[in-house]
Amino acid sequence: MGSGDPYNRTDKLEETLLEALVARLEARGKHHYFQKMMHEYFDMMEIDTKDDVLDMGCGTGVAARAVAARPGFSGKVLGIDKSPFLVQAAERISKEEGDNGRVTFQVGDSGDLNLEDNRFDAVIAHTLVSHVDDPSAVIKEAARLVRPGGMVGIFDGDYASMTFGQKDPIKNKHDDERLIKSVVTNPYVMRQMPRLLKEAGLESVACFPYVLAEIGKADFWLPGIESFKKIMPAAGEMSDQEAAAWAEGLMASSKEGTFFGASNYYGYVARKP
Helix, strand or coil, X not given: CCCCCHHHHCXXXXXXXHHHHHHHHHHHHHCHHHHHHHHXXXXXXXXXXXCEEEEECCCCCHHHHHHHHCCCCCCEEXXXXXXXXXXXXXXXXXXXXXXXXXXXXXXXXXXXXXXXXXXXEEEEEECCHHHCCCHHHHHXXXXXXXXXXXXXXXXXXXXXXXXXXXXCHHHHHHHHHHHHHHHCCCCCHHHHHHHHHHHCCCEEEEEEEEEEEXXXXXXXXXXXXXXXXXXXXXXXXXXXXHHHHHHHHHHHHHHCCCEEEEEEEEEEXXXXX
């Protein structure tokens, strides 16, 4: 049994759990709901006009590849993650999808990167800040690395709002709380983002709020439920049997058309003065 958010310690996990995380990140990142949210804040950042882009905490490279694949983008993207396993996965997936030479990946800690000040035209932190111990340090690092006039895009879930409907409301609340403890380090961080951006010396440009809810049948949430079934026991919040029963109940509700699953997400765009 482990303890807490596995996305916070991807440099220390066993390969079987890392493989589950890779599958989850890729399934989520390629879903049309996520693609729409991602490209909306990319558009606001005017990402196609940027020559040098940094993707902090890149994971499997979902955001980095999405930027590089945009028809109007002709710059370079550097993806950095603290997990050698995820960096290798990002490199492999990029090649499988037809690497256009615009993306490179390397290992590094997004809270303290050994890169020069003002290096990038744009910095992205896509589904990173909810999983780090010190979100403020990551945002300040993004502010240090982006050039004056450059853009910072931060996207993540407001995971304190994540919930899956079950018949018993008391058990429902308890299971939601155990799930949130299992998969995220800072469930409230997107509510703190206006203040964190200001403290980092960044000027807010736009915020995109979303409610990602599926009612009746599950689609977007199905790969998530499969990964949560493995993550909750690894985080020490449920036994294998409890997690399996939780997942089976939600799958059954989807089959019978009574599923409910939802979470809020936010995309913030800021500029360095």
